[in-house]
Amino acid sequence: MIGVTVLGATGSIGVSTLDVLARHPDRFRAVALTANTDAERLAEQCRRHRPQYAVMVDPEAAQRLGELLADMPERPEILTGVEGLEQVSALPEVGYVMAAIVGAAGLRPTLAAAHAGKRVLLANKESLVVAGALLMQAVADSGAELLPIDSEHNAIFQCLPPNFSDGLDRVGVRRILLTASGGPFRDWPLERLTSVTPEQACAHPTWDMGRKISVDSATMMNKGLEVIEACWLFGTDTDHVQVVVHPQSVIHSLVQYDDGSVLAQLGNPDMRTPIAHAMGWPERIDSGVTPLDLFAVARLDFQEPDFARFPCLRLAFESARAGGTAPAVLNAANEIAVAAFLDRRIDFPGIAAVVEGTLEALPRESVEGQGLEFLLDVDRRARAQAEHLVQARAG
Ligand code: NAD
Ligand code: MG
Helix, strand or coil: CEEEEEECCCCHHHHHHHHHHHCCCCCEEEEEEEECCCHHHHHHHHHHHCCCEEEECCHHHHHHHHHHCCCCCCCCEEEEHHHHHHHHHCCCCCCEEEECCCCHHHHHHHHHHHHCCCEEEECCHHHHHHHHHHHHHHHHHHCCEEEECCHHHHHHHHHCCCCHHHCCCCCCEEEEEEEECCCCCCCCCHHHHHHCCHHHHHCCCCCCCCHHHHHHHHHCHHHHHHHHHHHHHHCCCHHHEEEEECCCCCEEEEEEECCCCEEEEECCCCCHHHHHHHHHCCCCCCCCCCCCCHHHHCCCCCECCCCCCCHHHHHHHHHHHHCCCHHHHHHHHHHHHHHHHHCCCCCHHHHHHHHHHHHHHCCCCCCCCCCHHHHHHHHHHHHHHHHHHHHHHHC
C-alpha cells in the first residue's frame, strides 16, 4: 500500500489524481491533501478520501476547514502555511508526492519531496523552470524518482529507452518533438488579439485545465515553459527540442531517433492517462480514460509554430538559451502578467510585453553555486518589476 500526498488536491490535476487513486484502493491511500484557500472543496475531499493530514496554506481557510470537519470521525490533522506543505511532502508514510500546485508557489514542497527521496509526480513545471538545477540535484542526491505528469513529457518519457539519462545522443535520440495544440487563438487575425477576454482565453479547444495554464496555452508560454522543462528532465538543450503545432492533441509528443524511427504516444486528451502511467510505472493500471478511437479522430494535422503570433514562445526560447536567472525571471513576470490579464488590468498582448520588459530590466545573472534563497529573491525582484510594468500599462 503506497501512501500518497496530493499537493494542490483541489485543482484540475489534483481532482484527476484523486479519481485515479480511488480506482485502486488496493494500491494507494491518500495520506495528505493540500489546497490554498478552497476549504469547502478540500473538506469534501477529506470526507471522501480520509487522509491523515489536510493542509490549507491560508490560515483563515484552515480555520474554516476545521469548522467544516468538526463532526467528522477520525478527522485529519489540519496544518497550515508553506511549512505544512513541506511537512506533508516528506512524511515517512508517504511514497509518492503529486506536485500539482500552480506556479512557483509549488517549488518549496516539490523540493522537500525530492530531498526526502520520494517518487515525485511532477505536474508543477514552474518549479523546474525556476530551479531546474537545484531540483535535479536534489533528486540525484536523495535517489528520488522524478516522473513527468505534463502530458508531453510523460509521452516523451514513454518513448525513450530506460537508460536515457546516459545522454540522449548516446541512446540514439536525434530530437524531441514537443506537440502543442496552438490554443484557441491559433487562427485568429492578429489585430483581434487585443480584444481577447479571460473567458475566451480559458476556453481551451482540447484540454480542460486551471485558469493560469489555460492562459499560458493561449499565449503559448506554456509550450515555452515546457521546452525548458524538457531540457531539464531529459538532459538536453533547445537545439534538440522542436515544437510541433498539432491542433487535435491526440499525439502527446514524439521522439526522433538516428535510424529514422519516430516514436509517438497517442491517446485521448485526458490527464488521467499520464497520472495513471506515473503512479503505476513500471506497471500499467486503469485510468478511467475512454480508449482512443482512431476512426473518430480520422486525421492528424501538423504546423510550424508562428513565433511572431506567439512572442511568449520566442521569449521562452531566448530565456532557455540564456540560462542563469533568465527562466526564473520569465516565469515570475509571466505569473504576474497572467494574473493581471485575468483581473482585466492588461490586455492579452500585454502579457508578452510585461514579460519582455521584465527580462530587459533584470539582466541575466549566473546561478552557479546559488541556492534556493537566491532564486526566491530573483523571483521576488522579477514580480516587483513586472507589477510595476503592469501598473504603467493599466495607466
Ligand atoms: P489549478 O489552478 O486547477 O489548481 C491549482 C492548485 O494549486 C489548487 O489546488 C490550489 O489550491 C493550489 N494552489 C494555488 N496557489 C497556491 C499557493 N500559493 N500555495 C499552495 N497551493 C496553491 O491548476 P492545474 O491546472 O491543476 O495545474 C497545476 C499544475 O499542473 C500547474 O503547474 C500546471 O502547469 C500543471 N499542469 C496542469 C495540466 C492540466 O491539465 N491542468 C496539465 C499539465 C500540467
Ligand atoms: Mg503540457
